[in-house]
Amino acid sequence: MATAEQIAELRLLIAEPTSDVYTDAILGSIIDARSGEMNGSAYDVWVQKAAASAELVDISEGGSSRKMGDVYEQALSMAQHFSNATPGGTEPLAPRYPRLSKIRRP
Numbered sequence: 001m002a003t004a005e006q007i008a009e010l011r012l013l014i015a016e017p018t019s020d021v022y023t024d025a026i027l028g029s030i031i032d033a034r035s036g037e038m039n040g041s042a043y044d045v046w047v048q049k050a051a052a053s054a055e056l057v058d059i060s061e062g063g064s065s066r067k068m069g070d071v072y073e074q075a076l077s078m079a080q081h082f083s084n085a086t087p088g089g090t091e092p093l094a095p096r097y098p099r100l101s102k103i104r105r106p
Contacts, residue, residue: 002028006036013042013082014049043082050075 007027016022022045034040053075056068 002031002036006031006038009038010041010045013038014045016045037086039082039086043079043086046075046079046082050079 004024007024010027010031011017011022014022027041027045030044031038031041034044050072053068053071056071058069059066
């Protein structure tokens with residue numbers, strides 16, 4: 001069972017100081033799934049954040065612009081950072097291009 005200290009540490013690693021998005025119970029279950037390994041837990045959260053931001057697009061209107069697509073790129077960058085810091089590594093991130101192949105029927 002994840003301790004309060006572990007949950008607080010994970011909140012620092014994932015830049016989520018409040019429980020508005022990730023409750024203590026959710027973070028505790030992520031930590032428990034990784035057997036207390038904090039870098040792997042942070043990796044899991046950053047991958048979730050990347051998935052949540054994948055639909056954001058760049059906006060340009062009225063002389064101003066917002067590069068909302070950068071949120072996705074930054075979340076993937078953080079996930080890669082924690083993947084590299086995890087002993088034994090984590091599952092590799094998916095390639096950034098689609099894979100196409102012919103359908104093969106038995």
